[in-house]
Amino acid sequence: MIDVGSLSALRSVAALGTIARAADELGFTASAVSQQIKRLERQIGVALLAPAGRGVVLTPSGQALLDAAPDVFQSLERCAEAARSVADGTPSGVLRVAAFSTAIRGLLAPHLPSLATACPDLRLQVTEQDPDQALHSVAAGTADLAIIHDADGLSPRLPASLVHRHLHTDLGDLVMHRSHPLAAAGQPLTSADVAGLAWVTSPPGTVCHQWFRRLVSDQPGEPDVRHLVDDFATQLSLVATSAVIALVPRLARPALGDDLVTRALTPPPMREVSAAWRRSADASPAIRAVVAELLSGADVS
Known part of the structure; x- marks a missing residue:
């Protein structure tokens, strides 16, 4: 019979490209993962890696x-979820959540106290991961729920093995010192309103930098970017000097x-935030409880 742990190890090695990286993800030594792959090859009788x-x-x-393995993993997880559901459907145990940093700060963390009250037997284990990495973790079984x-x-x-649910629409606002000339604006600002201003922005490659580039795309010349900072609290410390906006x-x-004050933009920059989990875990009381709690806070502003 095929060893499921060895099959899971093969899946991680295939996704990450090296035994060492798979070992880091699975929490094993590289030697242990290598032995799992060799065991699987002996069980099947053919070479699986080159x-x-x-x-x-x-x-x-x-x-x-x-290619055939997802059916195995989904069947096993459905068995486990069926057993948990019979136990009266109470969320319990550890739910491993992979989420991007601002979702942890602004969406997940505010709900942890009410979740602890409503589900005292459930413990969330939160890991910061970018959306692509979070989806991989859920698909590979090293996380249960992704917020992307x-x-x-x-x-x-x-992947076809995952399902998702929309949680929240996140909007971007301008932040400036209250002494800034635009702080008195009584209506949403446009690209023309911010032409020629000095900025602190998130680094290239981030969603917020994409927002910024789109906002200034129709302005002549290069925008006056004074600082590139990934941490938003640090950005605001620079905005507080009144020299830049963010x-x-x-x-x-x-x-x-x-x-500091905020001013809305028109059209507003936005991104859609969703939860994703394995289709085979759809009946999980823990996942259902966490998603329902996050949906109850969909009006974050």
């Missing part, structure tokens, strides 16, 4: 095995204090 540079790739037999966002209006590609998602926004 060297490729500094990494490894699946052989045709290994690919055929992994779209990228510049494009939804992440979900474009900050509402989920990511710390308390502003007395010196």
